[in-house]
Amino acid sequence: MRRVTFGLVLLSLAATACGGSEDGAVKVAAMTDVVTATVATTATAAAAPTDGGATAPAVETAVETVIETVASTAAALPATTAAEAASVSYEVWLQRGEQLWPVTRRGLAVPGVGAAAIESLLAGPTASEGADGVGTVVPSATRLLGLDIADGTATVDLSAEYASGGGSLSMTVRLAQVVYTLTQFDTVERVAFRLDGEPVRVFSGEGLTLDRPQTRADYEAVLPVIAVTTPGDGEELRSPVRIAGLANVFEANVTVEILGENGEQLAQTFTTASCGTGCWGDFAADVAFAVDQRQPGTIVVHDDDAEGSGVFPHERRIPVTLLP
Secondary structure, eight states: OHHHHHHHHHHHHHHHHTTTOHHHHHHHHHHHHHHHHHHHHHHHHHHSOOSTTTHHHHHHHHHHHHHHHHHHHHHTSOSOOHHHHTEEEEEEEEEETTEEEEEEEEEEOOTTHHHHHHHHHHHOOOHHHHHTTOBOOSOTTOOEEEEEEETTEEEEEEOGGGGSSOOHHHHHHHHHHHHHHHHTSTTOSEEEEEETTEEOSEETTTTEEOSSOBOGGGGGGGSOSEEEEESOTTOEEOSSEEEEEEEOOGGGEEEEEEEOTTSOEEEEEEEEOSSOSSSOEEEEEEEOOOOSSOEEEEEEEEOOOTTOSSOOSSEEEEEEEEOO
């Protein structure tokens, strides 16, 4: 019976390993059927009359079949670990060219994901992002002292270094970085600031007034015309891929392309943002593509070429890896 238990433990581990994969779920269902049938066979063998203790070898053989089947099927499951299955992607809003710039981070799907997002913001850009001109205007010595979310308001407590140095634009962008990073979550509509535990009414020597919790609308002036929030730079993508973000473009028209490693167009689609021509709106499109092998690719999001020149007024290019 200890070997039966071991087989069932292996099954449990295999189920965990397959994570949220639909393919893996089908395999685990099949494995469950095998285990159930084999255990039933084992029970029958154990109950059947035998001579000279032949039952034990029969039971042993049946249970070994369970273990071998579970092990071999688990080895064939998609390479998704339990940690990956329990992870979540979130946005971190950095800065590029005096404007906000969203990047993607991945962390554990835990209740404190908002704090994790702010910690990622304070950590700044990766080396590859920095090489691409992405930076941050949040002082590197800034520490997160606390984060409380209630009734749609996130109250973030940062160390006093957050308000040090910088001119009016720098201060505006750094406030926007925190506001946009936190308001990506459904539970947060606005952000109230504290420094070293004290509520902020006037921010820094630039005299920016924070007499109420801040919203995304307060910082639209530092948004790029097109901001792609997913996928992030360098992500590995399988078809179909969801491409989403914010845009303030003519008549809200957004074009999405997927290019292969040689710049060839693999897919193209059109969508519209929820608002356009003078206001920012959300856009999203699910795009299917096909490649025979792993290769570098590019997601291109742009607005209309009203003049027919082949040059788009606003374009965002995201380097990715395309998987078959």
